[in-house]
Amino acid sequence: DQQVKQNSPSLSVQEGRISILNCDYTNSMFDYFLWYKKYPAEGPTFLISISSIKDKNEDGRFTVFLNKSAKHLSLHIVPSQPGDSAVYFCAAQTSGNTPLVFGKGTRLSVIA
Amino acid sequence: DAGITQSPRHKVTETGTPVTLRCHQTENHRYMYWYRQDPGHGLRLIHYSYGVKDTDKGEVSDGYSVSRSKTEDFLLTLESATSSQTSVYFCAISGDWTSQYFGPGTRLLVL
Structure with missing residues (x-):
């Protein structure tokens, strides 16, 4: 049973716009969440992490939001750049x- | 970058042969991990170590064994390689259970 789900296998965004990557989890005992980035x-x-005692953590163009009641977190990249093109993994x-x-x-x- | 290397970086082998992958770190980190990455499956933990001679199984440990006789080295052995073990293998290290640093990966093809 998958405890951490990223339901969108792929996402295309234009350069300069916002990228939003989503992640859902099923285990309510998770209390620390991370995002990793992978180039071929x-x-x-x-990339960035968040503890369950927070609902937001920001680092430059990257912000992670955590909604514990919904068991959902998201990674926002603003503005998106072509160098952001990669595979992003959510971890808990x-x-x-x-x-x-x-x-x-x-x-x-990220399309130029 | 964390000092972590993997060898070999690429390997082609035949079904039924034993294969050993090596992970070497220069960070003196306590924890070391082996993952495999496959399309549609993401990163799955095979085995991990929380100290010299202390190891435990991960999500997909069948067909794999590990050894850690020194802090800096973590070996992953496929006792008898199968085609289903064709994958990209990543080693990771961490000083605690979070903030893992990954190696460059080993691409293994089992024919």
């Missing part, structure tokens, strides 16, 4: 030293 032929790299974790659980990823294409 490279390993994933950490319960407290108490447990491994991350990853979603299947969303491929973002």
Whole structure:
């Protein structure tokens, strides 16, 4: 049973516009969430994270929003740039030293 | 960038042969992980280690074994490779359970 779901396999956005990537989770014990970015032929790299005690975390052009009641988080990229084209993975974790659980990823294409 | 390397980076092997992938870190991180990435499945955890000689199974551990005799090295072994194990394998390290840093990956083809 998939605990972390990224229901959109792909997303296309024009350069300069907002990209919104969504992630849903089923395990209410998750209390820490992360986004990773992956370019082809490279390993994933950490992008941004959020703790369950917050509902928003911002880092430059990247903002993650968490809605605990809906078990939903989203990553906003504003403005989108062609270099943002990559696969984005959502990941979640319960407290108490447990491994991350990853979603299947969303491929973002930013069109110039 | 975190000091993490994987070897080999590419490998072609035949069904039934044993294969060992190596992950090496220079960060002295406690935790190390092996994932596989497949189309439609994202990143799935195979095995992980929380210290020397301390390992545990992940979501897709069948057909794989691991060993960690030194802090810096985490080996993943396919005892008898099958075509279903054709994949891209990523090693990751972390000083705690979050903030994982990934290696560049090993592309394995089992014929």
